[in-house]
Amino acid sequence: MYKVFIVDDEAVVRDGLKRTIDWREHGFELAGDFANGREVLEVMEHTVPDVIISDISMPFMDGLELAANVTKKYPYVKIIILTGFDEFEYAQQAIRLKVSDFILKPITAHEMRELLRKVKLEMDETARQHEDLSRLYSQLKQSLPLLKERFLERLVVNGLRPSEIEERFQYFGLPPLSPPQLVMVADIDDFGTRQLQPEAANDTEILRYAAYNVLEEIAEREGLLLFRTREERLVLVVSGLADETELYEHACRIAEEGRFYIDKFLKFTVSFGVGQAVGSAEELPVSYKSALSALDYRFLLGKNRVLSILDFESRPSYDNRSRGDWDRRLASAVKTGSLQEVRQLIQQFVADLKESMAPLDACVLQIQKAILSLINTTQELGLDNARPIRLTDVYPFKTLDEIGAWLEDAASSVMSAIADNRNHHTLAQIRKAVEYIETHYAEEKISLQDICRHCLMSTSYFSLVFKQHTGETFVEYLTRIRMDKAKEMLQHTMMKFYEIAGKVGYGDPNYFSILFKKHVGMTPREYRDKYAKESRA
The missing domain is CATH 3.30.70.270 (Reverse transcriptase/Diguanylate cyclase domain)
Structure with a gap:
């Protein structure tokens, strides 16, 4: 509710306004009626209305003088002037005093209601704007710390x-x-x-x-x-x-x-x-x-x-020429060296960079070259089983020591993948060699060189890995296969001993008999007889 004062020296006018207008229905509370402006100013010392509806011609203090005093001390109070004097000079003076409205008497109840409706809409809008401004001011106060930080950030x-x-x-x-x-x-x-x-x-x-x-x-x-x-x-x-x-x-x-x-x-x-x-x-x-x-x-x-x-600003410029091939040395060590050798290489690299006090950009460049060398190694060797390595992996680290430890771990992962890959490839080659032996064991001239050519391996490396995977040398494995085949023939055929010897790759029957007894513990004849007795029993 907005508070209203009525000011008019004619009591009949005041009583008429009080009786004919339902003030509350229009959003107003009639807070007082007065015969002149002086009375209003005295009351306003403790009760300030929102609207004053005042006549111009009154004793002691007329409406325009009242408007001047109210506007000076209470500029937010709306003043509506009612007058029977249809003279332009009053209107001009009222405008200068920022009077809200200037209405000629006599005024009807309908006109007063329309006036109150218009005044209320204006005051509601003003109140809404004040609320918005208050809210904005409150938000501004809450945002001041952040605004201050953003200003200081721009400044610096x-x-x-x-x-x-x-x-x-x-x-x-x-x-x-x-x-x-x-x-x-x-x-x-x-x-x-x-x-x-x-x-x-x-x-x-x-x-x-x-x-x-x-x-x-x-x-x-x-x-x-x-x-x-x-x-x-x-x-x-x-x-x-x-x-x-x-x-x-x-x-x-x-x-x-x-x-x-x-x-x-x-x-x-x-x-x-x-x-x-x-x-x-x-x-x-x-x-x-x-x-x-x-x-x-x-x-x-x-x-x-x-x-x-x-x-740091007076230190000599950094020269990275001495480390130009470090990434290649790392790749070579990862492919052929021991894990200990790779770790020593990385640790020496980190120590060299620290000693040089190289700027961050130069350090990052060297580290990126090392990472790229590991990535290229995995691609070159087709290491699908290797842990993925990316240039961005080092971004979370803030010190060279942390990156050095990560490089050691990444290099170790690549070396493990290389070892696994080699083992898988070697195992496939050994299986190929075994298949070749079991297919060509009957050939008297079969040799280590034949198998190595078939498997595309050097004789020395083949001999090493064949023994690791089978537990036997090439000759021991070939001889065992031949003896096993000979035992089968002795058990299930009536071929002559010299025929069996030829079937398992021995052109000399006597040499076959000597090898057979050495491996089986008896001659071919004794083995056949023993098997025949066991079968009849």
Whole structure:
């Protein structure tokens, strides 16, 4: 309900309006009626209406004077002027006083109802707009921390004009930066011994927020700017010291304190990159990029460190020519060397990169070449059974030691696949050799060279793997097959002994008899007689 005051020096007009209008039906509450403007102002000290319907001509204080006083002190109150004076100067003055409506007497009940309907619609719309603005203002207040972070991210990552920096600093109530200043970037190494599942996004977000709180306490104490980037890094802007050396020392102390408390109380580690000092807020992107460059050295030096760009920017340029064939040596060792040899090669490679303090891009290039060499080896040898290896497999790792361990595991997997593949191929060759022997055992001139040519193997390698798979040498296996065939013929045929000898590859019957007795423990005749007796029994 909107509150209404009626102001008119004629009591009959006031009584008529009160009787003929159902105020509540139209959304209004008639909160009072008065004979002049002075009375209204006195009451408005404790009760302020939403609408005043007032005559112009009244004693003590007329309607226009009342409108002037109300508009000055209560600009949100709507004023409707009723008058019997059809004069243009009153209308002009009412417009200047921002009177809501100007209506001539006499006014009918119908006209008053239409007027109230129109006024209510206007006031409802105004109320809705105020509610929308209030809601927007509330949303803006809730969004201010995020808006401040996005502004600081734009300032530090992309850079802004001085005028925009000053305006935004005032808007967010941020303390001004004094030169020199620098940027520090903190990045979580990992979450320690916690076994976080990939879907446990809430857990990781809580841990990240805990790290932010640790740095926030330090930032508030030291008067630093702190924000989070979209890449989940924490960025601090340090300023307020006139000397650059003191600024670097101060920044490193702050970073060391943050690193220590996160490690001690949260049980996981972060690494800090400390960028170069700059002379103005517009140059902060330069400091930010150098802080990221310093943080890249975590890849070589390990986690849980404070890394200053001053420690690395003066190092000599990296020369990778001495490692140009490392990927080929790795591939060769994987194909022909021992696992121990491959591990030593990878460990030496990691140690060389660390010693060289190569930039991250150069390290990544060498690692990618090593991965490609393993991928090419699996494709070249057709290792369908090998574990898939991709260039992106190393992306989750943040240090060279972690990638070195992964390379050792990947190389070991490829070597196991090679060994399995070789065993499978060799087994197929041995089966082929056995089939050849069992088919050609009757040929007197069958030789090791014949079988090796048939199986496409060298005699030395064939002799080695044949003994490994059968437990016998080629000659022992051939002789056993021939003796077994001879025993079958002695048992089931009446062929002469010399005929049997020829059937199993021996042109000399005497030599056959000697070998048979050596292997069976009796002569061919004795073996046939014994079998015949056993059959009759």
